[in-house]
Amino acid sequence: MALEPDDLLQSCITGDSRAQFRFYERYSPRLYAVCLRYGRDEGEANDMLQEGFIKIFRELSAFRGEGSLEAWMCKIMVNTALSRLRKKSLKFLPYVEPPENLYTDEDIIGALSASELITVLNHLPQGYRTVLNLYAIEGYSHAEIATMLDISEGTSRSQYLRAKIALKNRLEQLKKMNAR
């Protein structure tokens, strides 16, 4: 019998393991995609998902229903990923020369599937990838990113620009290779 989201939530809070499994089945694909964007590889993404879900189950009773549950869980997952990355001390790399743009953004992004795009993202240095994820995909401002990563707003801004250039570089290379 399929439980309504509210019932499922309540059952998970009481520690019902069957309900928790249903909850996991329902939300893990979306959250795993978040982990794959932040993790260096699948192994790291798995660890992030595991740690994040344990936190979610522990904190579920604190969810007040303000905003969507999925957004709340995504935030927990992002914070889990960031705390793991902070332990490894994020490295921010120097400036990269911007390439001459042969293709439009739509051309290079539209040509790839989401999983291919994640693979390209995973080849970016950790610092670039983190700022790019937070700014472009999660939609945080540079001021918020600066607080989250304990860096200056200027560092966040410059790292984002460098990340964007690096990503465009790789995507253009890929496009050229595919065009041959």
Place this chain on the structure above:
Amino acid sequence: MKPRDPKSFEGLLQKKLAEHQAAPPPNLWAKIERETAPQKLRFLARRLNSNLHWLNLAATVLLVVVALFILSPPQNKSIDLPLPKLNTPLQQQLKGATDSIDSLKKLFHLPKTKTKPNHEKAN
């Protein structure tokens, strides 16, 4: 998630990746379940704790009642128990005691005790 301009580089990336889903490895749930299993116990402990709170409150109330009962001032009634009056005079009772000793001695074939009056003992 704050939406970016859908035509910008960020917006295109967001559109492509924000709703993306990927199946996690099947063995991952077992690991999560192992860690979250004590959660049920924690929930029960939390519930027991809140019940204990009421139990503590009830015990405190009971203690206060007992303390008030003990510390309340005594009423002016006598607590002496009424004793039955002695109908037999004391002298007769003492005589009865020597008779009992004689009958015991008779039972064990001992010579009869001769009680002397005090003035004879003095001589």
